[in-house]
Amino acid sequence: MKFSIVSAAVVLAVGAVPCQVFAGVDGTITFEGGLSPTTCLVEGQDPGHGNADKTVDMHHPPVGAFQQPASTGDAVPFEIVIGGNGDASCTNGHIAYVEFDGTSQSIDANTGYLNPDPGGAQNIQIQILNKDGTVINLADGGVSEGVQITNNQAKIPMDARYYSANGHATVGEVNARVGYEVVYD
Numbered sequence: 001m002k003f004s005i006v007s008a009a010v011v012l013a014v015g016a017v018p019c020q021v022f023a024g025v026d027g028t029i030t031f032e033g034g035l036s037p038t039t040c041l042v043e044g045q046d047p048g049h050g051n052a053d054k055t056v057d058m059h060h061p062p063v064g065a066f067q068q069p070a071s072t073g074d075a076v077p078f079e080i081v082i083g084g085n086g087d088a089s090c091t092n093g094h095i096a097y098v099e100f101d102g103t104s105q106s107i108d109a110n111t112g113y114l115n116p117d118p119g120g121a122q123n124i125q126i127q128i129l130n131k132d133g134t135v136i137n138l139a140d141g142g143v144s145e146g147v148q149i150t151n152n153q154a155k156i157p158m159d160a161r162y163y164s165a166n167g168h169a170t171v172g173e174v175n176a177r178v179g180y181e182v183v184y185d
Contacts (some may be wrong), residue, residue, distance in 0.1 A: 020072060022031040026084050038184040039147070040082035040090035054080065056176060058126065066124055066162060066169035073162035075129065082182055083153035094184045095146035096154050100128070100138045101179030112137030114176035121172035128178075138178055146185065158183070168170065 013179030042052040056078045060167040065071060082097050106114045112135075113125035127137045136158075147154045160172065 066164040075159035098144040100142040106176040112139040
């Protein structure tokens, strides 16, 4: 009887081991990347902590300037400053870009522009542009033009402007926000 119990236990143990049958490999997935040695200060703050806030004064142009379809306001320049004297972690020769957070609540998913906060002006948005005048689509992984880091610092210039796709803008505040981070090549 002991022999048959031991035999049954061996059969159960062997049967419990899964059998794996492998055919030939179909291909290889290669992952490439790395960690950049560049971690510049952003607006004088340590990167990655969410405290490099910036306010751009968009002024208060007259509502009459935005009554026609595709009306745009004057470009308002601004820049994101990275690195600085003595910021050795801000490595010369690398290219820095501003990458916008496409999940920011103010972004219109259809246009890629910023909508004003509820209760503000209507039929008006804010566009962010590269210095060459190209509009950055914030909803589509928007990234600014790159700037080379020299002397352990760089200024990434951009413009913002009001835009009214359909015209007929209404009076009110136009406040919006978008998250960003500085990324490097």
